[in-house]
Amino acid sequence: MSGGYMLQNSIGEILKYIAFRYTNLGAPSYNYCVDPIELSTLINEIERLKDADGCIIEVGVARGMTTKFLCEHIMREGLNETYYAIDTFSSFTSEDIDHEVNIRKKCHNDFNGFRYNDFKTWVNNFKNYDFVIPVKADCSKFKYKDIKPIKLAFLDVDLYLPTRNALAAIFSALVEGGVIIVDDVAPNERYDGAYQAYMEFCDANGLQPVRVGKRCGIIRKESGALR
Structure with missing residues (x-):
């Protein structure tokens, strides 16, 4: 030496x-915005569904902290997965912000975050995970049926309209036994649009709301569920 x-x-x-x-x-x-119990729930669901057909999707990835955590688990455990990372990569859409401000009476300045993101930079940061497929898209308009079957979805888009629209489309592409995990399902907060959309979806589809921790909502697709 x-x-x-x-x-x-x-x-x-x-x-x-x-x-x-x-x-x-x-x-x-x-350094995670997602609570520990939510991260552990995601890992447990990945393990539960590892032998099931279908892909994993994360909708609303920001800079990719949760993505990195989950991808490290998938890689280290040697799982054979396809992971779609779907985001505008340019913050919230003007339509979604207008709804929060004009209809839900929220403050416009609360929705200026995430403008730092950049699709090319994000893709480069995840180039070593060959099972990750980044998709630059509005989650309200993305055709989830084109990537079905989906077995696990993590939905973290904060606002009412994108959560409402994505929930309906994802659920229809979800396999029986699959799960959607929704972040920010908490009332009376800045981003409580996700909470409203989650509760409305459960009510409209006869599903019992299930929350883990303080702000994680669970939706499971049981056998014979509405498609």
Whole structure:
């Protein structure tokens, strides 16, 4: 082992020592917007459905933190999956924002996020996961029947219209035994459009709302369910 390597390694250890003991740089952090119980539910559903026919879809991927977490699980477990990542990659659509502001009386400034995203950059970030298929599309208009059967869907688009429209289309393409997991299913919050759409969908289809944690809604397609 060379002296240069040993010196470099020693300096690295000293810097880590200083950073951890005397700054906040070494403090652990939780970098996911999705709650731990929701991530664990997604992993459990992937495992439950790993031998079932159908693809996995994530609708509303932002910069891909949840995507990365789930893809690492799929890769490390050696699962044979096809994973569609569907997003506008340019924030919310003007139609969806107008509905929140004009109909649901929300504040327009609350919906300026996610404009940082870029499709080419996102695709490059996931180039090592050959089972991931990024799709740049409005989730309200995307033809889910073209990629069916779907066995697991994670829907995280926050607002009322895209959640309502995507839920109906995804459910019709879902396999029996499949599941849709909806994020932000919580009332009286900035992004409570997802909650309203989820509750309306369950009511219209005779489904019992099932929530895991504080803001995760579950929809399962049982045998003989409405298509």
